[in-house]
Structure formats: C-alpha cells, structure tokens
Amino acid sequence: MKSISSAAVAATAATVLMAGLAFAEPPGTVAIRNARIVTVSGPIIAKGTVILRNGLIADVGENVQVPADAWVIEGEGLTVYPGLIDGLSTLGLGSATAAAGGRAAGATAAAAPHSNGPEDRPLTTSWLRAADEVKTSDHRLELARNVGFTSAVTFPKKGIFAGEGAVINLGADRDADMVIVPAAGQYITMTTNSFGGGFPSALFGTIAYIRQLYLDAGRYQRVKAQYDANPRGLPRPEYDRALEGVIASPRILLPAENIIQISRMIKFAAELKQKTILYGLDEGYKAADLVKASGLPVLVSLRWPEKPRDGDPDEVESLKTLELRDKAPSTPAVLAKNGILFAFYSDTIDQPRDLFKDVRKAMANGLSATDALKALTINVAEIYGVADRLGSIEKGKIANLVVTSGELLQERPPVKMVFIDGVKYDPAPEAAAPGAGGGRTGGAPSARPQGDIN
Amino acid sequence: MKTRAILAFAAAALVCSAETLVIQNATVWTMGKEGKFVGSVVITDGKIAAVGEKVMVPPGAKVIDATGQHLIPGIIDCHSHIAAEAINEGSVSVSAMVGIEDVVNPEDISIYRALAGGVTTANVLHGSANSIGGKCEVMKMRWGKDAAGLKFEGAIPGIKFALGENPKRAGNVQGGLGGGGNTRIPRYPATRMGVEDVIRTAFTEARNYQKTWKDYNEKKARGEAAVEPERNLTLEPLVEVLEGKRFVHAHCYRADEILMLLRIADDFGFKIRTLQHVLEGYKVAKEIAAHGAGASTFSDWWSYKIEAYDAIPYNAAIMEKKGVLVSLNSDSAELMRHLNTEAAKVMKYGGLSEEEALAMVTINPAKQLAIDNRVGSIETGKDADLVLYDKNPLSNYTKVQKVWIDGNQYFDRDKDVSGRAALAAEKKSLEDKEKEESRRQGPSSRGNGGQPRRPE
Numbered sequence: 001m002k003s004i005s006s007a008a009v010a011a012t013a014a015t016v017l018m019a020g021l022a023f024a025e026p027p028g029t030v031a032i033r034n035a036r037i038v039t040v041s042g043p044i045i046a047k048g049t050v051i052l053r054n055g056l057i058a059d060v061g062e063n064v065q066v067p068a069d070a071w072v073i074e075g076e077g078l079t080v081y082p083g084l085i086d087g088l089s090t091l092g093l094g095s096a097t098a099a100a101g102g103r104a105a106g107a108t109a110a111a112a113p114h115s116n117g118p119e120d121r122p123l124t125t126s127w128l129r130a131a132d133e134v135k136t137s138d139h140r141l142e143l144a145r146n147v148g149f150t151s152a153v154t155f156p157k158k159g160i161f162a163g164e165g166a167v168i169n170l171g172a173d174r175d176a177d178m179v180i181v182p183a184a185g186q187y188i189t190m191t192t193n194s195f196g197g198g199f200p201s202a203l204f205g206t207i208a209y210i211r212q213l214y215l216d217a218g219r220y221q222r223v224k225a226q227y228d229a230n231p232r233g234l235p236r237p238e239y240d241r242a243l244e245g246v247i248a249s250p251r252i253l254l255p256a257e258n259i260i261q262i263s264r265m266i267k268f269a270a271e272l273k274q275k276t277i278l279y280g281l282d283e284g285y286k287a288a289d290l291v292k293a294s295g296l297p298v299l300v301s302l303r304w305p306e307k308p309r310d311g312d313p314d315e316v317e318s319l320k321t322l323e324l325r326d327k328a329p330s331t332p333a334v335l336a337k338n339g340i341l342f343a344f345y346s347d348t349i350d351q352p353r354d355l356f357k358d359v360r361k362a363m364a365n366g367l368s369a370t371d372a373l374k375a376l377t378i379n380v381a382e383i384y385g386v387a388d389r390l391g392s393i394e395k396g397k398i399a400n401l402v403v404t405s406g407e408l409l410q411e412r413p414p415v416k417m418v419f420i421d422g423v424k425y426d427p428a429p430e431a432a433a434p435g436a437g438g439g440r441t442g443g444a445p446s447a448r449p450q451g452d453i454n
Numbered sequence: 455m456k457t458r459a460i461l462a463f464a465a466a467a468l469v470c471s472a473e474t475l476v477i478q479n480a481t482v483w484t485m486g487k488e489g490k491f492v493g494s495v496v497i498t499d500g501k502i503a504a505v506g507e508k509v510m511v512p513p514g515a516k517v518i519d520a521t522g523q524h525l526i527p528g529i530i531d532c533h534s535h536i537a538a539e540a541i542n543e544g545s546v547s548v549s550a551m552v553g554i555e556d557v558v559n560p561e562d563i564s565i566y567r568a569l570a571g572g573v574t575t576a577n578v579l580h581g582s583a584n585s586i587g588g589k590c591e592v593m594k595m596r597w598g599k600d601a602a603g604l605k606f607e608g609a610i611p612g613i614k615f616a617l618g619e620n621p622k623r624a625g626n627v628q629g630g631l632g633g634g635g636n637t638r639i640p641r642y643p644a645t646r647m648g649v650e651d652v653i654r655t656a657f658t659e660a661r662n663y664q665k666t667w668k669d670y671n672e673k674k675a676r677g678e679a680a681v682e683p684e685r686n687l688t689l690e691p692l693v694e695v696l697e698g699k700r701f702v703h704a705h706c707y708r709a710d711e712i713l714m715l716l717r718i719a720d721d722f723g724f725k726i727r728t729l730q731h732v733l734e735g736y737k738v739a740k741e742i743a744a745h746g747a748g749a750s751t752f753s754d755w756w757s758y759k760i761e762a763y764d765a766i767p768y769n770a771a772i773m774e775k776k777g778v779l780v781s782l783n784s785d786s787a788e789l790m791r792h793l794n795t796e797a798a799k800v801m802k803y804g805g806l807s808e809e810e811a812l813a814m815v816t817i818n819p820a821k822q823l824a825i826d827n828r829v830g831s832i833e834t835g836k837d838a839d840l841v842l843y844d845k846n847p848l849s850n851y852t853k854v855q856k857v858w859i860d861g862n863q864y865f866d867r868d869k870d871v872s873g874r875a876a877l878a879a880e881k882k883s884l885e886d887k888e889k890e891e892s893r894r895q896g897p898s899s900r901g902n903g904g905q906p907r908r909p910e
Contacts, residue, residue, distance in 0.1 A: 117546055117688065193545065202540035204552035204588060208687055212551065215685045223682055234681060260539075260559055263600050307888065319877060320561075322884040 029053045030422065031066040032403065035075025040082050040378050041392035050080055052399040055421040060393050073403075081373070081408050082392050083150025083400035083418060085380040086352075087299045088187075088253070088279055088345035091144055091152040092134035092168055092178060115198035118212040122199055123191055126245025128156045128163030131182035134175055141170045144352040146427040147413050148402035150420045151180065153384055155187040155253070160206055161213070161242065162187040164249055167386055169400065171420045180398070184384050185277065186249035207268070214272050217243045250385070251275040253299070258283040258324075259290070266294040277383055279345065282324060284331035288338040297383040298340065300375070302358040303347040304329050329358075332375060333366030343380040357411050372409055474498045474512045475861065480520035480842065483809065485527050485817045486831035490809065495525060497838040500861035505832055523855065526812065526847050527832050528574025528839035529793050530819040532750040533703070533730050533783035536564035536790065537578060537593060537604065544583030544624060547642055547652045550613060551687040553589030554578050558601035564787040565604075566597045569865040571791030572841040572854045575606060577783075577823055579730075580614040582705040585621045585643065585652040587614035589691055590703060592823055594839070595857075597864050610824050612727065613691050615704035617711040618761050621649050650714050657722045660692035701727035701824070703750075707761035709737040716745045728822050730783070732773075733765035739776035748779040748822035753799040770814060771804020781819035798848040808848055837861075 030052040037045040037060060049064040050057065066072060115122035134154060144152070150170055156163035167181040190206050193199065200206045220243045227234050246252075254269060256262040257280035269276035279299040284291065291298060305325045307317075335342045346355055359372055367375075381391030389398050399422035405414040415427045475497040483490050484505060493507035496515070504510070511517060535541050539557040543549035558578075568576065574595055580588035592609035625644025643649050666683045673680040694700035702719070706712050706729050719726050728748040729735060733756065735742060735749045742749060751773070756765035774780045782797055784790035797811045820830025828837050838861035845852035857865035 115545075118551065197545075199545040199549075200543060200552075201545040202543045202552070202557075204540045204554070204557045205543040205545065205549065207556040208543075208551040208553070212685075212687045215687070219682055219684060226681065233679070260561060260601065263602075264556070267602075307892075317885075319881045319884070322881060322888070326884050326887065 028422075029058070029067055029070040030073065030419070030424070031070040032073045032075045032078070032080055032401075033066055035073075035403070036079040037393060038079060038081045038373070038408075039393040040373060041394050049075075050393060050401065052401070052419060052422040055399050055423075057393060057395055057397050057399050059395055075403075077405060078416060079404050079406065079408070080393065081148070081402045081404065082377045082390075082397075083402050083420065084148045084376045084408075085343075085390065086144065086149055086152035086154075086346050087343040087380040087383065088165075088347075089152045089154050090157060091140055091149075091154050091170060092136075092138050093130060093154055093156065094135065094138050114196070115193060115200075117199050118209045118216075120199070121213075121240075121242040122193060122197075122209065123159035124161040124213075124242045124245075125156060125159055125163050126161035126186060126243075126249070127241045128245070129166065129182060130154045130156055130164060130168075130184075131166035131176075131179045134166065134168055134178050136172060136175055136178060140350070140352070142428065144170050145418050145420070145425050146415060147353045147356065148404070148408055148415045148418060149352060150400035150402065150418055151380075151390060153184050153380065155185075157187055157189070160189060160191050160200075160209065161246060162189065164245065165253075167384055167390070169398075169420045171423070171425060177421075180390065181384065181386055183248060183250055185251040185253050186246055187253050189255055210268075211272070213242065213246060214274070216240070217246050221247060251277060253277045253279050256280050256298075257301075259286045262287045263290055266290060266296060269294070269296060281331055281335075281342075282328045284342075285327045285334045288334050288340065291335070291340050292338050297379075298335065298342045299345045299383070300332055300335070300342050301347040302344050302355050302362075303349055304358055304361060329361045330365040332362040332371070336367060336371040341379060341382060342375060343383055344375045353412070356409060356413055359409055360411055363409070369407070369409055474503070474515035475838075475858075476509070476511050476515045476517045477520050477525055477840070477842065478511075478517055480523050480525040481846075482832060483524065483526040483812060483847065484832040485809065485813055486833040488833070495832060495838075495840065497840075497858070497861045500838055502832060502834055502836050502838050505834055518856075520842055522844075524843040524845065524847050524852070525832070526572070526841050526843065527816045527830055527836075528841055528857065528859065529572045529815045530781075530823070530825075530830060531568070531573050531576040531784050531790055531793060531815070532728060532781045532819040532822055533785045534568075534576040534578050534787075534790060535581065535785070536568065536576065536787050537562040542581035542583040543588055544581070545641070547584050547621070548586040548656045548688055549580070549584050549588050550586050550656075550689070550691040551588070552580065554580065554591040555589065555601075555605070558591065558593070558604060560599060560601050560604055564790070565595050566865070567787070568790045569595045569597055569857050570854055570867075570870070572794060572843070572847070572857060573790055574839040574841070574857065574859050575820075575823075575825070575829055576790070577612065577703065577819075579612070579703060582614070582616035582620040583624060585616060585649045586656055586692070587616055589613050589700075592825065594859050595864065596859055596862075606825060606828075608828075610699070610701055611694075612701040612703050612823075613695060615653065615702055615715070615726075617649055617704065617706040617715060618646060618708060619759055620705065621652075622646060646711055646714075649711070650718065653715070653718055654721075656689075656692055657696070657718070660689045660696060661722070663689040664693045664696065695724050696722065698724065703728045703730050705730045707731055707733050708764075709734040712738055713741060716741060716747070719745070727824075728781075731785070733762055733769060735778070736766060736769045736772040737764075739773045739778050742773065743777040748781065748818075749773050750781045750783045750819065750822060752785070753782055753796040754803065767799065767803035770800050771806050774800075774804075774806065774810070774814075779818055779821055780814055781822055782814045783819070794843075794847045794852070795850055798850075801848070808846075811848060 033049040034047055037048045045062055048062045051059040153165050153167050155165035165184040166179050167184050168178040172178045192201055192206055200209050223237045227237050252274045254265040254276055256265040256278040265278055277297050281298050281300045305328050349355055363372055378391035381387040399419055401419040403417045405416055418425050478494045482493050491507050494509045496504040496509050537559050538554050539559045543552045577592050579590045590612035592606040593604040594606050596603055622643050622645055624641040643652055670680050670683050704715055704726055726747040728750050730750050732749045732751050751770050754767035756762050770780050793815045797815045800806045800811045817830035820826035829839050838858055840858045842856040843852045844855055855867050
C-alpha cells in the first residue's frame, strides 16, 4: 500500500501542471475492487467493488463486473466511504474574509451605514449567493480533501441576513462546477450593530427586525402578485432586494447554542413559518425533548467549549460553565438516542484535520461510530434535501468517495485518496505546507496512469 | 426536630403541587378586607381555597405549622430589569417594535434571589434610553421554568415610555453611554421639548396607521380593489395603547414633564397606567390622581442625578394621601431582594400604617398591573403566591423562609443552606475531572493559531 502515497508524492509536481491542463477531459471510468465498502445507506460490504463513471456511482456491490475500459484500483486493505460533508462552513469563500467573523451569533459586525430602523434593512445581504462567490482557489479546500471531505454547505456569514448558502463540491476545474445546489438556505445570525451603527443595537432589536422583514416579505409577494395580475391603476410595488433574497431561500438557519436560545428559536421558527435548521447546540444535551417536539433538524458545532487558553488562572468559573464544558460533547449521543436528525459542522475550526479529535470526543461521550459517520455524510444531505444525490454510496449518486487504509474517524484519518465527481485527488503528505500538494492526479482515461493504478 | 418535620412536608409539596396544603398558626397579612390575624390558609390546586382564623383541614392535606411566623402575599415589583438578555434598544427614539418577551432569560440567577427576597411577580421593563421604549412583560418568578413558563398568563401587556435626562441624553454627543448605549451619532431628541415631540409624532403616526388599516379593511369588505398596507411593528403597540389594550409605564422625574405626558395622553385619548420613579410626584399628586395614573416610586433614593435633586422620602406617603395608587419598586436586582424593608420606610417617612406600607409592594402594584384579581392579597380564589417570614415582614431582621407560587414551593431557606455543600462538591469534581483530562492530553492542539475558542 505504501506505493500509493509515495507515488502521490512523486507525481505532485506533474499533478499541479496537469490540473491546469486537464480541464476539458470528461471523467472516465474507475473501479475500486475488493475493498471494504461502508455505504452508510446499507450494510457494510466486506469485500466489494464500486464503479465510478461520468462522475456518478455507476454500480456498487459484492459481485459487480469491472468494465473493460475502467481504471482499476486494487482495494485490498482499503475502505471506501462516501465523501464527508461539512454541514455549515465557509469553504470555497476564502478564509480571510468569510471565516474571520467566526461564530457569528453574538459577534458584532463591522461598521455599516447608520440604520434608523427595520426599513433601512440593517446588516442585510440576503441576496448574496455563496454559489456565485465560491472559488476553487481557496487553499482550505485541499486541507479539507486531505482528511476526507468532498462536499460542504457553504455560507456567507456576515450580518443578520448574511445570504444564501450553497451545497458545493470541494474541487472542480471551474468555480461554477463546484456548485451542486445553489440555494441551500439563508444564514441568519443574532448580530447587532456596533457602537454608533444604529438599529438594531440589542438582541430584541435584531429579533424584531427579522420578524418585520418576514412580514414585509409576505406582503411583498401578495402585492406583487396582485399587481402582476392587473397593474392598471395600481401603484407599482417597490423592488426590494432584501426581500427578494429571503423569498428565494428554501430554508433558514437560526443560531441556537444554549437551551434558552434553542427554546427561543424553535418558537421563532414556528412564528416565521419558515423551514428551519438550528445550528450551534452546545447545550443540545439538555434540549432533546424540545428539539424532538419541534421536528427541526439541527447542526451541531464540533467546536466543543473549552477552557479559555489564556484565561485568568484565578478566575472562579461557575458550576454552569463547568457543566457545559463537561456535557457539551455528549450532545450528539443524546440527539442520536432520541432519533433527532442532526449533522456536524466545522464552525470556525480552520484545520479540518482537527475536526476528527472533536468527533472522537463525541464518540467518547457515547456517540456510535455509525451515527458519527452519518452526521458527516447522509444526515447533512438529508437536512439540505440532497440525499438523492449525496451522502452515501449508492448507484446513481454523485461519485464523491473517500478511500482509507483503516477506520476513517480517527484523530489522524488514514486517507489514501478522495474522489469528487469521479475525479481522484490524492492527499498531501502530512508534513507538507498548505497548497504544496494533494492536487488532482487524473481520473480521466487520457491522463498518464500512475504506479498504483492498473 | 420540629423544623425537620416541616421540611419533609415542604419537600413533598415541591414534588406534588396538586395536593392540598395547609399553613397553620401563622400571622396572616391578607392585605384584603380581612386584615391581619393569626390563622390558617388552605391551598388547593394552586389557589387559595380558604383563609381564616379557624379553617377546616381537608382530609389528606399536608400541614405546615407556622407558629410565630408571618405569611404575606407574594411581593410584586412594578419595575424590574432582571431575567432579560437585552434591556435597551437605544439606537432609535421609538423602539416599540422590541419586547422583553423575545429575550427572556429564565436562568438569570436574579430570579432565584428575588424569590429569596419574597418577590413572586415582577413587571420587567425595557430601559429608559428612548422616549418610547419597548414592550414589557409581567412575569412570575417561577425559577426552573422556561421563558414561556415565567409569563404571567393573561396580564395586560405594557410598554415603556421615558421622559427627561435619559431619553434626551443620546441626543447629546457629550452625554455618554448612560442611556443610549449606541450614541456615537447623536440621536434626536436632545431636549425635553424633543421628547414631547417624539411622543406626539409617534401617536400621530399611530393614528394614521390605525386609519390606513381601517380604510383598507372597509374597502376590502366592500369588494373594492385596494393595496394591502404595510404592517408596522413599531406602530402597532401604540395603536394598542390608543385602543386601551396596552398599558403605558412611563419613566419620569420632574413635575413639569409629568404634566406634559398627562396632557399628551389626554389629547390622544389614552391613559398613563403608571408613572415610574415619579420622584416629584408629590408636587403634582392631585393632577396624577385626577388622570387616574398609578405611581411607582423609590422609598428614599435621591440626588443621583440633577432631575432627582428635588426628591423627598415623603413622596410615596404624600401621593397616597392625595388619592394616588402608589407602589414601591426596585429598578434593581439587588434592591428587589428587600422590597419589604423599602416598604417599611414609608412608616417613618409619612406615618403610614404597617399594612398601608406592605400594600405598596403587594396589592397596590397588583392593582397597577391589573392583576389584582389573581395576586396581591391572600383571599379565597386567588393564586397561592405566598411568602412565609420568620418575623414581622417589615422588620430589618426578618428572613424569608419559604415562597410558593401557584401553590408550588419555589424557595426554601433550609433547603438552600443544606444544599450548598452538594453543589460545591459537584463543582469540585468537575474541576478535578477537567484538570485530570488536560494533564492526560497535554495542551490543546487546535490549529487555530492560538486563538481563544470564542472570538468574543
């Protein structure tokens, strides 16, 4: 098996060049045979074959015929998983801008034009679409691929109505080819205006603004429909891009970390009558009944609360704080036990490899390996309504796979290669600096075969 | 041994609220027609089932012997800012679109501490940063319940107004952060005249808004083509004020501005439900009484700002004697814990009786908030919101022993004291566990360049 990684290293220089040249090549046919296949949607296949053709999973099973034109990867000792999906990220949007805001709930946005009320649409860019902004050049895509991520749901994150997220693949020849679903949901935070920025300056101002915007959006649609039906004699409805933005969103994401926010946002979602995903869930371990009753799916931040690293050593912490740090990683197990649809997201963890330590922590707190894997694959797909094309190894789905030499969910996942739209990417060697390797190595039949591929 | 037996009963009552509870041999301050006597109170299904010097103990009832102790209706604080995650939306002159209901924090420890001071109900208000502030919420101190569980069901909702220094401060760049909180750019108004203008303009707009919707609905009813008007969450609460569906609680100090506000209300045909602070109320008590506004003031707090220089500790008693319905409030999570002794001060300053004094933190605020059909006195049929003191509730030395809301016990002094060791042990074990874990794992290796976990 060693030959794979050494070949990858050797091929790195050529790879970088090829990635630039190989645009127009259609993805070919690849067969991974005699591998252990964790389909997620069905039972584990101890020894089977996956066929990838034209960017899709053409077949999977124990007794699958390898097509004559296929590149064959000998899968002995390898395990094939569906590619991992980050349920809420800024991947593809550039780390410097998008990720800088951090966990937006509670964060204060940068200075904006002074706002005198909801009518000024403060802190709103609801019309921004991640799908229009994603770039293959974001170096973090590679870091994420290196540890088995092939897709993400990525969002603009600044402001109260930050914009429309997109389900994307973490690699393609052209920026637009990364996009799987261009409208995944409107990212909402409880941000307030900073000093001097005007309305809203407090949490209840933000909530009131969101409420007012949805009232306005409802009327906007009715008045426009009335006008379109018979414009004669009626005043022309004013175009409002803030309303257009929220109307175009198939769902909203509301922040809910502690149980007070969880309860508040469940109530708010019902009031707004919007299809909703809650994100955060630090105190989800306390809120299983509430969440279950609401029927809302949730995204659990993998950024477990930690003792502040540079905090005052003499500070006396409250029992509540200590309890939160102790119990937060048990949230996924509690949600799983209660049959609540949940998925993980990376939050502002910048090094994707560090996520696995956090996943392991959830597993140490009672989450099964199966449920952990679902929370990084099929559950994300279900939450965003793309389970018909992503999240498991099934015939006809997008050929996004991760191939490992052992269990994937370890602190250092032993990723050997990933496939995105059927195109193979090799992970960079552990020590390499970001951007120094791990590029696309072919996958098109015309590309020069490498040592590890027959 | 006797107290232990009582504790056992109390513990049982906590678990099961539906059962009948009898508090016997207490000095009962009913704050109602029946006055004060040594006797018993029977609680069934969260309500007061019987009160009297001699009552029948229903079979199977739990009995608490309160010999030597004093039972009063739960204290009501007509002006509080606890249990909320936001207080001021100071960025605008009219912030009626915001409401405490959206930001209730049922885990605020101040709720529990208020209980420990005998408070069972509080009117939680928006701050005084702007002329017309946000919506208020009347809450019961049901510690342990969620936000919805704190709400005083059926209480008429309120809205905060504010006059004088605080709302005009944000209009002055040198005014600092005190009231506005968001004042780098001066915000109208900067004077008391401006405050009046803001309120008049807002109600003029509210009237127009009310009419716009009325006209639209009439047109629609007649089947005529009409374009649906916009909903305006800032004006809707003011329409409710005009329609008498929402109470105005107005922060004010000076006599002139009090009269100004009463004139606005008369002009627009609504009522000011309570004047809050109202430190110069004694100067215009007759006018306040004529309008029918209640007054909720401090006992003897004064001189903390220019507009509070003319305050006198006789304010409450003078207004009361002139026919104003007067309550004493806290406006502070700390003062809230001893409103009983605040009430006692009006005996010294104004010569009111014990019961007149206690009324200012029980039945009077209940009447001001129009919840006196439910709380504020110990009378048959009312909510079993009760406080048991070991001594006269107006004494400096008295301590709250037990507090019930809706017949459920929410505070027990003995249990609080005896439970502290267990909490400390729990905390210690969590600290030790964390230390042990970090020793095992070494320092966190999160690849975030040494950033602390929370950006904030």
